[in-house]
Amino acid sequence: MSTPTPVDEVRAQLGELLPRLRRFARVITRNVQDADDLVQAAVEKALSRAAQWRPDSRLDNWMFGIMKNAWIDEIRARRRRERVHAPEEAGSAVGDASAEARDIALSVQAAMARLPEEQRLAVALVLIEGLSYKEAAETLGIPIGTLTSRLARGRQALQALLGGTGEAG
């Protein structure tokens, strides 16, 4: 009993990761309820597959990959069921902020919500979660060049949607 099992190790780290997992889920699902459901499903999956996680690798990136796959599966299942997408629920994630900051956050979230799935995932992993291009590409299971072009296109779209208000100078 003295050696912690993989499950113990994964669980021990998951607690601290939850806020970031929730944020990532919020970005990709665009909906508070879907986001927490996704985190729950991903945590359950991670614990049941804990033996597959290499302790020398980053648990956060592993979790993001699980969440991405679970969300893609969920989208496909919804399309199969021809269910309408849950309404976008922007504005829930802005926290304590001034009215102006809140407006900016809302407009960014609305713009993010309009990106195609693959671009939003790239933006979420690199710009929000701070993964390197290489890590993000591995997490998404795509070549680094594909990641780079999705990220660039996502950024261009955001820039176009948001206008130049964020530009300095």
Place this chain on the structure above:
Amino acid sequence: MKFSDEMLMAYADGELDLVARAEIEEAMAEDPEIARVVERHRALAARVQSAYRGVLEEPVPAKLASLAAEPVTAPVIDLASRRAARAETRAPASRWRLPQWSALAASVALGAMVGALLMRGESPPYEETAAGLVARGELDAALTRQLAGSLGTGKSRVGFSFRHHDGAYCRTFHLQQEAPLAGLACRRDDQWKLEVLAAAAPHQGELQPAAAMPMAVLQAVDAAIEGEPFDAAAEIAARDAGWQQPGNVAE
């Protein structure tokens, strides 16, 4: 422009190697347009970042927090099936992986823990009797005397106390040991009967909040509790009455 937008984006994200970085920095110094593109990439990244920062400050829903704090397939030790199962299985410790965790496997684990304690010469905190699993030793003492939330000196910590629908007094507890356990004990026939026992999150600090109780224990509490958990005064009164059910003292 000498550099592609993707290249400048990668520069803004800190993805380029030293040589490429130096080239771009040189170009930025000469061409304000290049500097502007880089700045635009950085500004956008910062805006996107801060648009979601609020999520990190939100409290994590208890449902999720408890999931990360306890085995997901709830190795709840079903005390009835435990006896039946014990004779059948003797799985080696290395095979205790989550997919296999079940009430059955957990009961084996429990047996092993008790065994380990015996070998180290410590008195086990509970014992199996004909009436079920009953608190012994330090756990029994803590359940009988310790007030909820006090730290005590041993490994047992009482979480909170309440009345069962059937009138019995019940208390949640943590056992802080190598493989931490948490559970629910109810006072029946002058003994603390362990109604639920589950693997708990490792002890993180000096105070173990009630929120760290495994879901299985909290669910058992939800199913059993009459009214609200006791406040300090009600708990002291119950303790001083020896955890006897009112109106049941004579028998």
